[in-house]
Structures are given as C-alpha cells and as structure tokens.
Amino acid sequence: MGALLELENVYADIGQFHILQGVSMTVPENSVTVILGRNGAGKTTTLRTIMGYVHARSGAIRFLGQSITSLPTHQIVRAGMSYLPEEGHVFANLTVEENLLLATSRRDKRVQEKLEKVFTVFPDLKDALRRHAGTLSGGQKQMLGMGCLLLSDSPLMLIDEPSKGLSPKMVEKLVEVIRMLRTSTTVLLVEQNFYLASQVGDSFTIIDDGQTVLRGTMSEFVQSEELQQRYLGLHVAEGGW
C-alpha cells in the first residue's frame, strides 16, 4: 500500500498569522485517513493548503510522488483530487440534477450508470432532481455534496467535517458512504465526530496548534482511552466528544 499523498513539515500562514507550524502526514492509497484535533487546531487549513487555496510557506506536499507544493488549485484538481469543504459545495441556484451533472465529465460514457449508483445510495436526491439546491435542508445539501464527490471518481477525496449538524441517522448514512468510497478511492477526512472517525478510519493524524502531534492506526487509538483523553480531551465514559 503506497503513499498517495505525503506532507512533510508543512508551514503555512493566513495573513500575519502562523497557522500551520509543522504538519506531516502520510495518506496511504485505498484507505481512509482521519485528521483529528481540537477546534482551531489547523485541520481545515491543512486541507486548504493541500488544495493550494492557502500557500505553503515551507515544507513539501507530494501527490503520487510529485511535488504539488506550489501548484495552483486547478492543476491540483486536475492531478486527481476532489475537495468537499465543511460548508458544503452546492450551487444554490442550480437544480439537484444540474449540480450532479456538473460533477461529471462530459466525456464520461458511464454518467447514467454512476447517477443510478448515487440514487441507490441517496434516494432522496432522485426525488429532488428538479429542486433548486438552495431549497434543500442542511443534511440534503451535504448528501448532494457527497453525491457529487461519488461522481467525480477522483483518486483522492478530501472531506471536511461532513457530519457537522447531521442527525445520528444521517451520520450512519455517512459511515456507509465513506466505506463505499474506500472500496474504489482514497479519502482524507477531517472529522470531529469520534464515532464516525472510528467507524471509517484506517489511520489517523492528530494536529494540535498547527502541528502534527501523533499518528497511528485508528484501531490503536480507539483502544486507548488514555490517548483520546490526552490528545482530544475525550471522555468516552461521558458520551464522547
């Protein structure tokens, strides 16, 4: 299992603020890597730096062994990454169908087949095809974003806190979808919902104060209440994060 994405000692600033101060991680192919960390630790900034929205001041980011550290975002996307930001990514004035079609390539001959797969996972989207995306509920928008991600077929998918604001039932749906994504692609997930992280993650990276402080396999982390308490302030006995 080779590394699809590697970050080596990445530093990045937003304005005059030094936000990332030594982020390192490896994302193995065909697996789910979860970035954990407290609020404001730098998780979203890490994803935005990988995507080229935030400039890495120093350090290295490699995708498929090639440096992408200084590439503009459109070239990073073309290299094979999709990004679903925390606030979702749907075009409010377009219909659900138009949003889904935008996520596919015009040259893709399997669009219909892929759409059917998305509708199998999210039957609600099929019922809402003609609705403007702006009229969907928060959970439905998140599902539309996930549907677009499924259609993109990217080798690497970066997903930022997809469970935010979702009901426990929708979180279960996410577990199912992310497990499905894992069968054909690689996922780098930022997630504060420890239940979801533990259900889908193969490995984890913890970022604290803009730095990588711990990496390992998710099963090791799930088994260690001491690590959860030390790095995330998590009290499992009190019902989690």
Ligand SMILES: Nc1ncnc2c1ncn2[C@@H]1O[C@H](COP(=O)(O)OP(=O)(O)OP(=O)(O)O)[C@@H](O)[C@H]1O
């Ligand atoms: N545009 C900005 N200007 C100034 N500071 C920012 C900006 N964006 C983020 N930050 C700061 O950078 C730090 C890291 O933010 P980031 O969103 O990456 O954290 P996070 O770990 O994803 O947190 P959360 O879970 O709360 O989303 C925070 O202290 C935040 O206040």
